Amino acid sequence: MALVHRFLNGAYIFRHCPKPSASCPFLGTRFADYCSSSLQKPVAAPGKTSSQRNSEGDLQGHHQREVALDITSPEEKPEVSFDKAIKDEIKDHFRRLKDDLVNHWIGPEGRPLHEVLLEQAKVVWQFRGKEDLDKWIVTSDKTIGGRSEVFLKMGKNNQSALLYGTLSSEAPKDGESGRSGYCAMVARSPRGPFERKRAYDWSQFNTLYLRVRGDGRPWMVNIREDTDIIQRKNQMYSYFMFTRGGPYWQEVKIPFSKFFFSNQGRIRDAQYQLLLDKISSIGFTLADKVDGPFFLEIDFIGVFTDPAHTEEFAYENSPELNPRLFK
Amino acid sequence: MSWAQAILLARGLSRGWGGICGAVLTGAPFSQVPLQAPRGLHCSAAAHNSDSWLVPPWPEPRKGPTKALTLHEELFQQTLEGARDKANFVRAVQNFGQHNVHKRGHVDFIYLALRKMREYGVERDLAVYNLLLDIFPKEVFRPRSIFQSMFIHYPRQQECGIAVLEQMESHGVMPNKETEFLLIQIFGRKSYPMLKYVRMKLWFSRFKNINPFPVPRDLPQDPVDLAKLGLRHMEPNLSATVTIYQGLGATSFHPSSSLQMPSSRDSTGTADPTEPHIVGIQTPDQQAALAHHNPARPIFVEGPFSLWLRDKCVYYHILRADLLPPEEREVEEIPEEWNLHYPMQLDLEYGRSGWDDYEFDIHKVEEGPVFAICMAGAHDQATLAKWIQGLQETNPALAQIPVVFRLAGSTGELLASSSGLEEPPPPEGQEEEEDSQQRQQQGQS
Numbered sequence: 133m134a135l136v137h138r139f140l141n142g143a144y145i146f147r148h149c150p151k152p153s154a155s156c157p158f159l160g161t162r163f164a165d166y167c168s169s170s171l172q173k174p175v176a177a178p179g180k181t182s183s184q185r186n187s188e189g190d191l192q193g194h195h196q197r198e199v200a201l202d203i204t205s206p207e208e209k210p211e212v213s214f215d216k217a218i219k220d221e222i223k224d225h226f227r228r229l230k231d232d233l234v235n236h237w238i239g240p241e242g243r244p245l246h247e248v249l250l251e252q253a254k255v256v257w258q259f260r261g262k263e264d265l266d267k268w269i270v271t272s273d274k275t276i277g278g279r280s281e282v283f284l285k286m287g288k289n290n291q292s293a294l295l296y297g298t299l300s301s302e303a304p305k306d307g308e309s310g311r312s313g314y315c316a317m318v319a320r321s322p323r324g325p326f327e328r329k330r331a332y333d334w335s336q337f338n339t340l341y342l343r344v345r346g347d348g349r350p351w352m353v354n355i356r357e358d359t360d361i362i363q364r365k366n367q368m369y370s371y372f373m374f375t376r377g378g379p380y381w382q383e384v385k386i387p388f389s390k391f392f393f394s395n396q397g398r399i400r401d402a403q404y405q406l407l408l409d410k411i412s413s414i415g416f417t418l419a420d421k422v423d424g425p426f427f428l429e430i431d432f433i434g435v436f437t438d439p440a441h442t443e444e445f446a447y448e449n450s451p452e453l454n455p456r457l458f459k
Numbered sequence: 460m461s462w463a464q465a466i467l468l469a470r471g472l473s474r475g476w477g478g479i480c481g482a483v484l485t486g487a488p489f490s491q492v493p494l495q496a497p498r499g500l501h502c503s504a505a506a507h508n509s510d511s512w513l514v515p516p517w518p519e520p521r522k523g524p525t526k527a528l529t530l531h532e533e534l535f536q537q538t539l540e541g542a543r544d545k546a547n548f549v550r551a552v553q554n555f556g557q558h559n560v561h562k563r564g565h566v567d568f569i570y571l572a573l574r575k576m577r578e579y580g581v582e583r584d585l586a587v588y589n590l591l592l593d594i595f596p597k598e599v600f601r602p603r604s605i606f607q608s609m610f611i612h613y614p615r616q617q618e619c620g621i622a623v624l625e626q627m628e629s630h631g632v633m634p635n636k637e638t639e640f641l642l643i644q645i646f647g648r649k650s651y652p653m654l655k656y657v658r659m660k661l662w663f664s665r666f667k668n669i670n671p672f673p674v675p676r677d678l679p680q681d682p683v684d685l686a687k688l689g690l691r692h693m694e695p696n697l698s699a700t701v702t703i704y705q706g707l708g709a710t711s712f713h714p715s716s717s718l719q720m721p722s723s724r725d726s727t728g729t730a731d732p733t734e735p736h737i738v739g740i741q742t743p744d745q746q747a748a749l750a751h752h753n754p755a756r757p758i759f760v761e762g763p764f765s766l767w768l769r770d771k772c773v774y775y776h777i778l779r780a781d782l783l784p785p786e787e788r789e790v791e792e793i794p795e796e797w798n799l800h801y802p803m804q805l806d807l808e809y810g811r812s813g814w815d816d817y818e819f820d821i822h823k824v825e826e827g828p829v830f831a832i833c834m835a836g837a838h839d840q841a842t843l844a845k846w847i848q849g850l851q852e853t854n855p856a857l858a859q860i861p862v863v864f865r866l867a868g869s870t871g872e873l874l875a876s877s878s879g880l881e882e883p884p885p886p887e888g889q890e891e892e893e894d895s896q897q898r899q900q901q902g903q904s
Contacts, residue, residue: 250814255821291824311629343823348692348767350670374670377766378693379777379829399662421629422770431824436817439809447665452657 229325240333253436254337257319257414259293262286271316272297277304278312287429292345296427299418313423318415321358331358331410334388339438340414342384343431346375351416351428355391358412366396369406373416381431389443401453405445531555531568535575545587548572548579552590565594566619573626582630585638591623592641601647608649620645620652624659633663674768683707686738686834689766689773693832699742704849706736706836735836737846746854749830754859756780758830760847761865763838775834776843778850778862782827830854840864 235242258264265284272280282297301313322330340353351373357364369391376382391406392399414433418426451458535551555568569591576582600616602608611617620642627634634656642653672692679685683706690701703709752758762776793803809817831850835842843864851857 252815253817253819255819258821288826341819347765348672348674372666372669374672376672376693376695377689378775379764379779379832380693380695381824381826399658401658422767424767424772425765426767427765432819432821434819434821436819439811450657450661453654453661 255434258432273312282315292431298425314419316417319413321412334408337435340386341434345429348377354415356412358410387441390446403447543579595645597644624655683736690740696742704737737835739833741831749854750856757861757863778831779829780827
């Protein structure tokens, strides 16, 4: 990614600075998941650096962050050597390519085939260290001019991730938005060597499992499929996750058959089943129109096969809305 | 600009440029346009009556509010003296129809009414939405030929109808047969508002009951009732008991006697109303765990944490202990002969045989046991100390155990452990321990 950044921005890259998203605002699309700046991990004090930084003062932003890092955290000395960073990235990519080729001989994703076929429960994302937080992008409606704030940090004893912030449904005064107020946390799509797109294959599982601890607010879980077709970039499958609140950990099991299809944020008339063989990312959104602080603590996210669940798809297509499907 | 204002502008244009300046710049509603507009250069000589220009080139600065009233807003201004409630809103809406037989500007009026609904508190009232839809003239906007139905017939009105339905959707109001009939009468069966109505019916009925932890829409106003609702919401164990330690309906407790005497309503009426309420919940399992707790280890009162019920945020505190290190953990095994009627421990698993393994390959986050939860009106140590005293009635073992108060600010986040770099350490940690030991000594004496 350092190569890409260099060509786009001409700025120096540190190991710890947020990666892909400075390029995304240039694309200009509003759909928040891939297109806003990622979180600056609060090193010393939470909430010190805002989670949303657009690319306006990108160079200045880098210098500011450099200054902030110097003052507040002596243990992370950023290395300014550009050539070393490039060399490290190249070596990293070649190493990943070599691993990829070798793993192909062992089995899918480097595990023997019998292990993969018999697997019935798999942990996909866990939060046991700071590097696990790097796999997530956190956005809020600040990208369209709203006032919600959201931050992501490690929770107690580095055993869970805490997503917290304030939701504000004050609409931005830009003349075209009527409503506002959302916060989201999206996973980055898995990448192979040289940033090739990869996808998750969950075709043998049928339920999503989340171990969370919330504050009673209803969240929405969105799953995006991996696709190269531009029109499909805004399509996703969603379902609701209701948190109970309270001090006890909550296990949320959502079967994949319950996810409904939506395009550009609107639910579609023609509903199709979520196909699990090319999943690109998962996301959590909070947009329940209630202003105030919120938090969500996540332990891990996994997928498993629920043998008691035999439903294939929960939503029928209605002949009134889709006459063409019923001819 | 609505079509009414466009007609106004056309009228002004026909009377001359001075007419435009006068009508548009002053921003007056069209009913107040002076009938005698000054003449421009292009008008005929016959209409030339007066010699002077009546319109000043720029309006004088207003002393009142700088925002000009939108069209028809005076209908809502009239009810300013009265209360902002449903009757006044309905009256304002009906006044629009009375002043205006042809219902000019109904689209703008409906948008205005939709904006005003929240002030009048009627945004979840289906009858009011039906009344708003009733403002539309019927049968005029229905397409009559195939070409009219191909293109969006009367697009502004259809957008307005969709806006009404969208506000219904965002407040969770389910439309009924009357809405359907009105929409068919106004827009026809193939129109966009009707399509939106069909979608609302479908998806609302699909998602009506998907919340596994439903919260009633009308939350109780009394803080004690709200606290009880919140505590029952959080605690999954149905055999938990809710106790009100302070507040309406509290049971009075005497440290010396072993009997708990419920106080009558009269005495709670004379209780100090400025005292914050304290409501707690505890399950029998938690009581047993607290009784077995090792007095050498302190227990902590942590909080406040936030809980959202619909749109109200309440705060709760918990009483918990730290996790025991693995060597001190003992697993109590209840022998099978203890109860012959039903098994005390049931191990139902999905696994069909040795090859089935539905466990995740991760060490789940383990935290120390929670002994009780409470919701109090105030978040300071004195109130929580009263809670602990109340808990001591049902858990006499609590008197021996040191209690440490770890109260955070109101960020709503869960506290880090004591070695966390990110949170500042609790400010009065040392003082709390001394206080708790004093209390412990008082409890023992």
